[in-house]
Amino acid sequence: MQILTKISGKSKDYLPLLDMINQGVQVKADSVEKHLANEKLVTFLEQDIERTGLEKILFHYKQNKEKKIPFLPVDKLISEDEIDDIMQVLKEVLSSGRFTSGPYIPTFEKAIAEYLGKKYVIATSSGTDALMISLISAGVHPGDEVILPANSFAATENAVLAIGAVPVYADIDPETYCLSPSEIEKHITDKTVCILPVHLYGKQADMKEISAIAKQHGLKIIEDGCQAIGSSGLGAYGDGLVLSFNPYKNLGVCGKAGAIATNDEALAEKCMEISYHGFEAGKKNVKRSDYGFNSKIDNLQAAIGLERMKYLGLQNFKRFYLAKRYIEQLQTLEDEGYMKLPTLTDDHVWHLFPIRVLKGERDELAAKLLEMGIETDVYYPVLSHQHQTNLVSQKYRQTTLPHTEKAAQQLLHLPLYPGMPLQDQEKVIEGVHHVIKSSIQ
Structure with missing residues (x-):
């Protein structure tokens, strides 16, 4: 068992931290790095876990009284404690009248920078805008090629298209579902300027290898980390890292x-x-860039972000705990060849939990689980190079990505969110076992 002397509150610490708790090792709160994102993690560790019970403390949300188990209940993604904290800060912002620009923005940017170990953070009005701005700022011009995966949310490709650049889709690693370094080199041309890896479902791409390729060919790297905040070492290799603070992240x-x-x-x-009309930083209405966007985060949302950030370390630990339970209790199905489970790596923050259905049809499993009241989902049902659009018809009809396409037909996402009652997870696990064993021969 690894004994942690210093707890970062990020993904690499969750397994040894859980082992210590389960072994009855007293984890002192002062061993946790002092950061806003760890505030509620410290509160959790200060409780008498051994006497009260780990699961009882971690999952104290109201139980689901409905028969249906939702995939992502939006009303359960924010706790009553968070609401109380946010209401207090809203009173301060509302009474100040400073809803757009204001003091919470630099404070939020500083907190994120410290958490990531970065010198600079520019908070924006969306993750999509952050992608566009970072690509432009990295020197991507109209007509330039950007290499990216085809199994991401449309925002990734849309950011490239919106600035007039050309998406070039490369295949994924079938184990991680992230951009494969070996596939990247196949697509590099004299027009390639940037690589845009996506840390999908909360798991980082192989950034060490991708970085080596980028350096060899003189390419920029902008990382789409919108699903991966809290992953250890996030942003260590890229020129820029993009985050999203969409309510579902x-x-x-x-x-x-x-x-x-x-x-x-x-x-x-x-x-x-670029994020604010092309104005020079620190100078009011004085342009230095030819153009820019109105894409700065609102003071109101920055204030809310600071309050919600207090819960990040603890919420990610809950996600890890749920993911570990899924993996352990579905392991026999993987051993028997019915499915492929994700690996419990130390760079994963479990934004989503994917299973890969190897025997039988993915859609049949989803339909039968739904009949039992268990909702699942598919991220993302249509790949970027397979949409029924004019652009795809004109430019990507011949694109083939074997690993990406096969994974897209087999992946199914099970419910996982920090406030998920353990009873609900047990029903999901039981449901998956029942459907697979009773229907798939």
Whole structure:
């Protein structure tokens, strides 16, 4: 058993932290790094876990009285404690009248920067805007090619298209479902300027290898980390890291917001300008860039982000705990060849929990689970190069991505969110076992 002397509150610490708790090792709260994101994690560790019970403390939400088990109940993604904290700060912001620009923005940016270990953070009005701004600032121009996966949310490709650049889709690693480094090199041309890996479902792509390829070919890297905040080492290899604070993300506000994080001063300055009308930082209405967007985060959302950030370390620990329970209790189905489970790696924050159905039809499993009142979902049902659009018809009809396409037909996502009652998870696990064993021969 690994004994942690210092707890970062990020993904690499969750397994050894859980082992320590289960072994009755007293985890002192002062061993946790002092950061806003760890505030509620510290509160959790200060409780008498051994006497009260780990699961009782972690999952104290109201139980689901409905027969149906929802995939992502939006009203359960924010706790009553969070609501109380947010209501207090809303009174302060509302009484100040400073809803758009204001003091909470730099405070929020500083908190995110400290948490990520980055010099600069520019908070934006959405993750999509953050992608557009970071690509432009990294020197991607109209006609330039950007290599990315085809199994991401449309925002990833839309950011490339919106600035006039050309998406070039590369295949994924069938184990991680993230962009495969070996596939990237097949698509590099004299027009390639940037690689845009996506840390899908909360799992990081192989950034060490991707970084080596980028350096060899003189390419920029903008990381789409919108599903991965809290993953250890996030953003360590890219020129810029993009985050989303959509309410459904691991750290969400009460609306839309995002951020760009970087250690590159020139990139940061350009992002600051492009994010706010091209104005030079620190100077009111004085343009330095030819153009820019109205894409800064609102003061109101920054204030909410600061309150919700207090819960991030604890919420991610809950996600890890649920993911570990899924893996352990579905392991026999993997051993018998029915499915492929994700791996409990130390760079995963479990934004989503995917299973890969190897025997039988994925859609049949989903339908039969739904008959039992268990909702599942597919992220994402249509790949970027297979949409029924004019662009795809004209440019991507010949694109084939074997690993991406096969995974898209087999992946199914099970319910997982920090407030999920353990009784609900047990029903999901029992339901998956029952359907697979009774219907798939």
